[in-house]
Amino acid sequence: MTKYCISFKDIRHTDLASVGGKNASLGEMIRKMTPLGIRVPMGFALTVAAYRAFLKAAELEIPLKDCLDSLDTKKLRNLSEVGRQCRKLILSAEIPDQIRQEVLESYQGLGKKKSVAARSSATAEDLPTASFAGQHDSFLNIKGAKALLEAVRNCYASLFNDRAIKYRLDNGFDHMEVGLSVSVQNMVRSDKGSAGVAFTMDPESGLDKVVYLTSAWGLGELVVQGAVNPDEFYLFKPSLIKGLPYPLLQKKLGAKEHKMIFSKDTKNPVKRISTTAREKQQFSLDEADVIQLGKWCLEIEKLYQTPMDIEWAKDGKTGELNIVQARPETVHTKKAPTLKSYRLKSKESPLCIGKAVGKAIATGKVAIVNSLADASKVKMGDIIVADSTNPDWNALLRKAVCIVTNKGGRTSHASIVARELGIHAVVGCGNATEKLKDGQIVTVSCADGDEGKVYDGKLPFEVEEIALENLKDTKTNAMLILADPGSAFQLAMYPQQGVGLLRMEFIISTSIRVHPMALVNFEELMESNEKKAIQAITSDYEDKELYFVEKLASSVGLVAAAFYPKEVIVRMSDFKSNEYKDLIGGKYFEPEEENPMLGFRGASRYYHEMYREGFGLECRAMKRVREEMGLDNVKLMIPFCRTPEEGKKVLACMQSFGLERGKNHLEVYMMVEIPSNIILAKSFADLFDGFSIGTNDLTQLILGVDRDSALVSGLFDENNPAVKEMLESVIRDVKGKGKKIGLCGQAPSDYPEFAGFLVSMGIDSISFNADALITGIGNIQKAENLV
Incomplete structure (x- = not known):
């Protein structure tokens, strides 16, 4: 039978x-x-x-x-x-x-x-x-x-x-x-507990170095259906395997608006109810359970020998975790990553012309912004048009599909932020706010060489995807410049040799938002709207300093995990005093400076009593990333270090906060962006493990050109003989000391001859923004006679 x-x-x-x-x-x-x-x-x-x-x-x-x-x-x-x-x-x-x-x-x-x-x-x-x-x-x-x-x-x-x-x-x-x-x-009584789904890879990008886990209150059905915004967690697989103290890379609180629970109605044995205000504000799974589930997920993946999609549930009565289902992950298709090439299909007369940042084309509604008072009128997908942009606009600019400004060059704030956000911009138009009107539909194209153009109406364009799988390896490492951790998983799939520059400032301004010294001195702050805002942002943290440390470590950790084991060079914070002042609570701790570009910035802040404890929070976060999270591919870089004596002070300060050069293989790099860095290169090489040339600051300081001034921006030129002679000198001296040296900037992708010059000098690496990576690699290949 x-x-x-x-x-x-x-x-x-x-x-x-x-x-x-x-x-x-x-x-x-x-x-x-x-x-x-x-x-x-x-x-x-x-x-x-x-x-x-x-x-x-x-x-x-x-x-x-x-x-x-x-x-x-x-x-x-x-x-x-x-x-x-x-x-x-x-x-x-x-x-x-x-x-x-x-x-x-x-x-x-x-x-x-x-x-x-x-x-x-x-x-x-x-x-x-x-x-x-x-x-x-x-x-x-x-x-x-x-x-x-x-x-x-x-x-x-x-x-x-x-x-x-x-x-x-x-x-x-x-x-x-x-x-x-x-x-x-x-059934597991997760109606009184929590449940969710885990993937043994990032389901969006296909990155296989992480476990991605979601969780919400009640039965897991709403999470599976995508009917609730769950809490999210990322765990780093190598750290889970090694049993390190803190393999949790990131956690995000979800709205968790509803939950599904058991019902006594036999016809409808489950029901959906609203979560309480307290449940919405609490994580539905504690960190110990997240880590335990991460370890279980690795065992299941090991059993099946393939990435897995796993459903789990926590019994609210017993507190026990359970795996209720597991299946091979099939949603993500592992295609070779591609980049997009844009072409405008019609030739109209442009309304405005400026410098192109990026290579894309987009159509949208114009939103003219004069100040943050105009923020409410900007909608997702709009084209922000402004005289110029400011650092405190970063959250606002995230809504834009592209940016158009009257002022600025290709190293202006608008240009840098556009690259960081993965959008394009047309800067230095001169008359954009006059020629364009609020609500007007326009097409903005940066696909035609160095010029960016703004056209009236919605114009047709085509997009071609360029496969990256056939690019040849180069002797000179092609690396990435990165600011937004949210793009790290996708960019890690590109042909690169790591991150040559991870900008800490972007993380602080967008994820943390609070001045570190305002957290160090929170109890002493006078009662004000600023203090109330800090309390609201950090409400989950009794220790306000820990808020900064965890947020920064989480963001840097995501990037380091994405590129692991390739090196990720993290530049310690390099805000100017006026930019620090824009952080919440910053006005209480920043000086008034007439020329912040040459003032209290970079290395000079780190050991100074006005910021030393804030720098300590940065160091604690980096120590956590390297030692507790296991991301020892992170190297640290000191910006705007004026003298070797200052370099010694910074290294001693770092050591006092637990970051000792050479301990646990920690390497500390230095930015080359001041003429003194070149003149005294051999002395600096005795202190630091490697160097990265920052062409923007270095060029303006060698030539005496304010890079943000439209009046003299035409004089800003990395190809100037004075700049190239200084570059030749520093590369020669650093290499002679047996140390590594790279360069971060646009010039090697914009100018093939500049890339050829760097390669001929034996530079170790060149770092590019993501939109310039493929062009930059092509220029390196030509210089190395690979094509």
């Missing part, structure tokens, strides 16, 4: 054809994961043979086939009607007695009054090539024999949901060949 119910503990992966992918996976995990201490709720599978026997006993095969054969497979105009008729056939049929009896016996074997989940498990489900996830229905908090049998029949009917029918068509599966098993599994 055919056996229709099989306990999970008796199921092997070889039973996929008889119990479907979901049940085969559960059986395999119970056998192999339980001995490792990983809890998987017990249950049983109702086999595909039972489904076939059900169809045969009710004589449904031919009616179902006839109904499905009537489907308009081209335009699917009758899909809803065909699906409805198929489900009606299923729901009107009786389950054979033998199947009923086995289901009830197996259910009783799970324990008295057990609440179970009944889930569909198709034979073509949870496979590496096709997951079928979410195509069929699940039924939760099922109690009693009658309710369970009804749930089984509903699972069978869900094989003919409209979405499941279409999915089979799209993936080339025969409707009648796909069989359905039903998973009957003990």
Whole structure:
């Protein structure tokens, strides 16, 4: 006699054809994961043979086939009607007695009054090539024999949901060949706890160095359905494997507006309710549980030898974590990364012309911004037009699809921020705020050489994706300049040798927002709106300093993890005093300076009593990244260090905060951006492990040109003989000392001859903004005679 119910503990992966992918996976995990201490709720599978026997006993095969054969497979105009008729056939049929009896016996074997989940498990489900996830229905908090049998029949009917029918068509599966098993599994009381989903890779970019975990209050169904904004966590796999103290890279609080809980209504055994204000403000999973789940996820990935999509639940009564499902991750397709090339298809007369930043084209509505008072009128996707931009506009500029300014050159604030945000800009137009009007639809193109142009109306353009997989390796390392940690996972897929410059300031201004000294001295701050704002931002932190340390460590850690084990050179904060003043609480701690560019910035701040404790927070964060999170690929870089004596003071200050050069392989680099750095290069080389040339500051200080002044911006030229002679000198002296030296800037991508000059001098690396990386690599290849 055919056996229709099989306990999970008796199921092997070889039973996929008889119990479907979901049940085969559960059986395999119970056998192999339980001995490792990983809890998987017990249950049983109702086999595909039972489904076939059900169809045969009710004589449904031919009616179902006839109904499905009537489907308009081209335009699917009758899909809803065909699906409805198929489900009606299923729901009107009786389950054979033998199947009923086995289901009830197996259910009783799970324990008295057990609440179970009944889930569909198709034979073509949870496979590496096709997951079928979410195509069929699940039924939760099922109690009693009658309710369970009804749930089984509903699972069978869900094989003919409209979405499941279409999915089979799209993936080339025969409707009648796909069989359905039903998973009957003990419910975890996560209605009183939390639940969610974990991926053993980043599902967006495909980065395989992280575990990405989501969590929300109540049953996990709302998370699986995407019906709630969950809490999010990223864990670093190598640190999990090593058992380091803090493998948690980042955590983000989700809104968690609703949760699903058990209901006493037998017709509706679960219900959706609103979460409380307290639940919304609390993480639904503590860090210890996040780390435990991360370790379990790695064991499951190791078992399957492929990235996994894992559902978990925490019992609110017992506090125990459970894995309730696991399937191969199939959503993300590992295509070779590409870059986009844009081309305008029509040639109109532009309204404005300026310098191009980036290579993209975009269409949108004009929003003219004179100050932050205009912030409310800027909508997502707008084109921000301004006389110039300021650092305190960074949050506002995130809404823009591109930026247009009257003033500024390609190293102005608008240009730098546009690159950091991955958008394009046209700067230095002179008349943009006069020529353009609020609400006007315009097309902004930076795809035509060095000139950026603004056109009236929506113009047609085309986008071509450029594959990156065929680029040759170069002797001179091509690295990235990066500011926004949110782009790190995607950029790590590009052909690069790490991050030559990670700007700390962007992280502080956008993620932290509070002046570090205002956190150090929070209790002493006078009562004010600023203090109230800091209290609101840091409400989860009794220790206000820890807020800064954790936020900064989290952001830097994400970048370092994305590029691991390649080096990530983090430049310690390089705000000018006027920029620091724009941080919340900054006005209490910053001096008034007439020329902040040459004032209290960079190295001079770090050991000074006015900022030393703030620098200490930066050091604590970097120590955490390297030692607790395990990201020892992070190197640190000191900006605007005027003299060797100042360099010694900074290194001593860092050591007092636990960052000792050479300890735990810590390397400390220095920016070359002041003529004294070049003249005294050999002395600086005795103090630091490597150097990075910052062409923007260096060029303006060698030539005496204010790079933000439109009046003299034409004199700003990295190709000037004076600049190149200084570069030749510093590269020669640093290399002579056996130290590494690289360069960060636009010139090697804008000017092939400049890249050729650097390569001929034997520079170790050149760092580019993401939009200039491919052009820059091409210029290096030409210089190295690789093309």
